[in-house]
Amino acid sequence: MAITVQNNHPHWNFLLALDADLGELSRHIEFDQRNFECFSLELARLLFAAASEVDVVAKQLCRVLAANSKAKNINAYRDAICKAYPKIPDFRVISPRFGLTLQPWDEWRKKGGVPFWWTGYNKVKHERHEHYNRANLKNTLNAVAGLLVIVLFLYRQEAIDGLLVSSPQILRVHDDHLKGITVGEYYTEIWYKLDDL
Numbered sequence: 443m444a445i446t447v448q449n450n451h452p453h454w455n456f457l458l459a460l461d462a463d464l465g466e467l468s469r470h471i472e473f474d475q476r477n478f479e480c481f482s483l484e485l486a487r488l489l490f491a492a493a494s495e496v497d498v499v500a501k502q503l504c505r506v507l508a509a510n511s512k513a514k515n516i517n518a519y520r521d522a523i524c525k526a527y528p529k530i531p532d533f534r535v536i537s538p539r540f541g542l543t544l545q546p547w548d549e550w551r552k553k554g555g556v557p558f559w560w561t562g563y564n565k566v567k568h569e570r571h572e573h574y575n576r577a578n579l580k581n582t583l584n585a586v587a588g589l590l591v592i593v594l595f596l597y598r599q600e601a602i603d604g605l606l607v608s609s610p611q612i613l614r615v616h617d618d619h620l621k622g623i624t625v626g627e628y629y630t631e632i633w634y635k636l637d638d639l
Contacts, residue, residue, distance in 0.1 A: 461611060483577075540612075558581070595636065
């Protein structure tokens with residue numbers, strides 16, 4: 443008997459692709475805090491892909507929260523998203539394989555705060571000749587972790603109901619944000635705990 447799973451979550455699929463790219467990259471760069479300042483063309487590519495997707499998803503999330511939202515920059519996203527989910531700056535993403543814990547939205551707890559990886563992304567995007575070194579491992583990992591968090595909130599009900607098929611392998615949510623996991627023959631179901639954020 444064939445199992446049919448409806449997956450109409452393009453941003454989740456994009457996140458999974460970036461997570462797979464991180465897995466490939468980890469064969470060449472050890473994901474360790476001592477390597478956080480390492481920068482490269484591949485890290486720049488992943489940073490650009492993750493941060494630009496954050497821009498798209500955050501804008502959509504703001505429209506989910508308020509249909510008439512005109513939010514179109516990181517400051518407006520912060521104001522709208524933190525108003526709805528004030529604990530999002532506390533959200534932790536882990537990489538069990540590498541023993542890393544990331545808090546990609548931590549700067550949003552401060553008035554006017556902008557994530558350091560977002561600033562790095564913009565510096566590399568607009569002033570690459572001076573700031574290419576910001577296309578580093580630390581910014582890239584945090585950008586993908588930030589995307590994971592934002593995508594979970596865009597698909598919040600599906601995440602709570604365990605309907606986001608497949609799961610990232612390199613970056614995962616901290617146990618504080620897990621309700622349950624079922625490993626099946628063809629895919630893993632994860633129920634995320636987002637109710638109290």
